[in-house]
Amino acid sequence: MMKIPISQILRSRRRTIALVITRDARLVVRAPVHTTITEIEALVEQKRNWIAKKLTQVQHKQTIHRMNPFRDGELFRYKGKQYPLMITSGEQSIRLNDHHILFPERYLAHPERAMTYWYAHEALRTLADRVQYYTNTHGFRHTGITVTGARTRWGSCSPADRLCFSWRLILLPESVIDYVVVHELCHTVEKNHSARFWNRVGAILPDYKERKALLKEY
Ligand SMILES: [Zn+2]
CATH class of the missing domain: 3.30.2010.10 (Metalloproteases ("zincins"), catalytic domain)
Structure with a gap:
């Protein structure tokens, strides 16, 4: 199994280790001053399922509340699936085909509104x-x-x-x-x-x- 990356370890005069999932889907560890990296990694490993679940939740929330940049290949959600955007000059309006969300070039002036x-x-x-x-x-x-x-x-x-x-x-x-x-x-x-x-x-x-x-x- 893949190791879960820790993006930051904050040490302070606390007594226990706390795992925090940030709003931009990173794992931050708050730990007592003398905790070793081995101890921290052991805890992260032990809490792997919880961390994975929380990260997925935050990632879901991110894509629901913020749209990706309007570029070819950027993923957009539709009915629970993710479709890459395809900027086209041949379409009159936004349209979903089997594989892509076709997005008319002329909407790039105000893409978020159009979407x-x-x-x-x-x-x-x-x-x-x-x-x-x-x-x-x-x-x-x-x-x-x-x-x-x-x-x-x-x-x-x-x-x-x-x-x-x-x-x-x-x-x-x-x-x-x-x-x-x-x-x-x-x-x-x-x-x-x-x-x-x-x-x-x-x-x-x-x-x-x-x-x-x-x-x-x-
Ligand atoms: Zn109700």
Whole structure:
């Protein structure tokens, strides 16, 4: 197995070793003054699984909240997968093919705005489709769908049963998108997180707990 790189060791008059994962996905070790490197490495090795999990979480968060530079080959998320960008002069609008996100050269003047607009458009199309699917199969009623740029919540359901979703959902795997859709649709019936609410979610998605845990990673 590969050694986990330690990017910094900060020594101070503390009594125990602490492992810190920074927001830019680095491992920093805080250690008492006389701790040896062998001791530190042993602890890092022992906590390998925890560190790996935390690093993945932070990396997920990074790519959800910040876009890569708009250059050929830079990776962008779409439905849980990463696609390299391909800058083209032949396309009229942003488009996904099997392998790339095709990005018209003329959008390079305001790339982030163009990309966000495309993501939001794709999110609305996908979410409307998934809402329709679960509405048809499980008889829910709602009064409309809105897609917003919300950063702090993935979805909500108003007292009047209007569904609201963050466009960032389009970055996540389809299984997670469906979980958020079902969650909000169940709020049209149960306006709380009672046992009855979770039973309803579970009746539609028996594996909702795994999906919910996956959502939490983002
Ligand atoms: Zn809820």
